[in-house]
Amino acid sequence: MLSVTQTGPAGALRASPSMLLRSSGGNRSDDVFGHSGQLLRRRERGNLRVVNFIGLTGPAGVWGLASANSMLLAASEINRRGGILGREIEPSYYDAGADIEDVVQQARDLIAHEEVDVFMGSHISAVRVALRKAIGGRVPYVYTPVYEGGERTPGVMAIGETPRHQSRPAIDWLANARNAKRWYLIGSDYVWPWLAHKATKKYITEAGGQVVGEEFVAMGEHDHSAAIDRIRAARPDVVVISLIGTDSIVFNRAFAEHGLAARMLRLAGAMDETLLLGIGSDNSENLYCSSGYFVGRDSAPNEAFRARYDAMFGRCSPIPGSIAQSNYEGLQFLAAAAAKAGSVSARPLLQASSRMAYHGARGEIVMKAGRAHMPIHLAEAQGLDFKMIKTF
Structure with missing residues (x-):
């Protein structure tokens, strides 16, 4: 688990996957957490504690660091605007690539000890299916990546392509x-x-x-x-x-x-x-x-996102592809839904997010009946880049 990060002069996250699995003893970034040079060893109840289960090991671990970076960037931006309903976002990470029963038990423990306000997830659907049962609608759960569609579980909000x-x-x-x-x-x-x-x-x-x-x-x-x-x-x-x-x-x-x-x-x-x-x-x-997203797509929202990502983490940091970038949009979605609902509780968030719009690197995403609608781009690989062919 990561709840405190070691940051360099440019605000870049310096963490290997193994570091993300445990608490770090480093300083918090001023932009993300709003406490200059102060190590908080206990979570502050006034903060909005967003727990993100991301793949840090296993086949999906290839996206882990860029996913963490993307969420930290969104937290930085939202906290600079005053947080979500006046509460600063305090992100933490758990490995969704571990055994599913272990992941589920971690979620149960967090709920039992009142250590989480919102769950996020950028992981395979098998983990989502197990987590939604364990969470049981008690805490809102934002699921960010591409998935098979059809998610209707109370308290679960999915924003990925179907x-x-x-x-x-x-x-x-x-x-x-x-x-x-x-x-x-x-x-x-x-x-x-x-x-x-x-x-x-x-x-x-x-x-x-x-x-x-x-x-x-x-x-x-x-x-x-x-x-x-x-x-x-x-x-x-x-x-x-x-x-x-x-x-x-x-x-x-x-x-x-x-x-x-x-x-x-x-x-x-x-x-x-x-x-x-x-x-x-x-x-x-x-x-x-x-x-719905390509790193190299020419658009004002994407170019702005990439510029801020590079400024915070450096141009040699892991590429924020579609899976990783979805973690950035997960927090932007949460901020917009909470602003509309006036609450971060599961039921009001679910009601507010059933019909709304929010903005991220993909541009404007419109939620209709709980489904995310966005332009879809078809691309062909050319070497190590994608060439845009058609937008649907």
């Missing part, structure tokens, strides 16, 4: 512009790929395509030889990839190294510039991604 808006237009575009007819689906073996694939197969059929294969892979699996052999034998036009973090990096490298990148298109979910760096420019041919 298959209907993220995958459907990309599938239609590939069917029309690239004449894609045969599709193969491969994903991690948990709830997001299960349900995302269910929707994806429907969209493929509606686009006149055919699913020629589907499989799910255990998280952490790094030998994809057999899966690649099955893909080669199926001869798809497009491989839809729903693998997480480093698992996606390893698969995409192997896919290209086996000579398939030049012969087949790839459409990847939960893909961003962080993973693209790991995949490498030699392995990114014919790789497509659709998302």
Whole structure:
């Protein structure tokens, strides 16, 4: 857990994943916490204690540091404006990549000891499903990344992209512009790929395509030889990839190294510039991604976000791709919902957020009936960057 951070002269977070798992003995940033050089060993009850479960280990750990940075940047900005309903945000982090039962027990303990006002989450949906049951609506829970959709649990507010808006237009575009007819689906073996694939197969059929294969892979699996052999034998036009973090990096490298990148298109979910760096420019041919956010997209909100991120953490800090950036928007969403509700309690926040708008690096995000609506951008990898193709 991290509740106190060591910051350098430029306000940059100096923390490895192992440091984020425990309290640090460093000083708090003035911008984030508003206490110049003062080490607070006990949380102040006047602060708004936002506990973020982010992946710091496991396949999703590749996004961990940039996710923490993104949340700290949002906390800095909001605290400079006077906090949320006059309360300074006090962020802390727990590892969502640990055993799910351990993650759930940490949440239960935090609630039992009244150590949390709001939960945030940037982690896989399997953790969300377990946490929402443990939390039971007693504390508001903001879930930030791309997910399978359909979240209606009282007290849970999801702001990420869903298959209907993220995958459907990309599938239609590939069917029309690239004449894609045969599709193969491969994903991690948990709830997001299960349900995302269910929707994806429907969209493929509606686009006149055919699913020629589907499989799910255990998280952490790094030998994809057999899966690649099955893909080669199926001869798809497009491989839809729903693998997480480093698992996606390893698969995409192997896919290209086996000579398939030049012969087949790839459409990847939960893909961003962080993973693209790991995949490498030699392995990114014919790789497509659709998302509400890209680091390199030209827009005033994104350019302002990137400038503030670089100023706070340095230009060599971890890239805030779509998964990491969602942590920034999670706090901006919370601030807007609380301002409308006049409260940070679960029920008023849920009611206020069912129909509202907030602003982040993606621009304006409109919440309708609890669903986040935003422009979706289709991009193709070119080396280590994404080239914008179309906005839906």
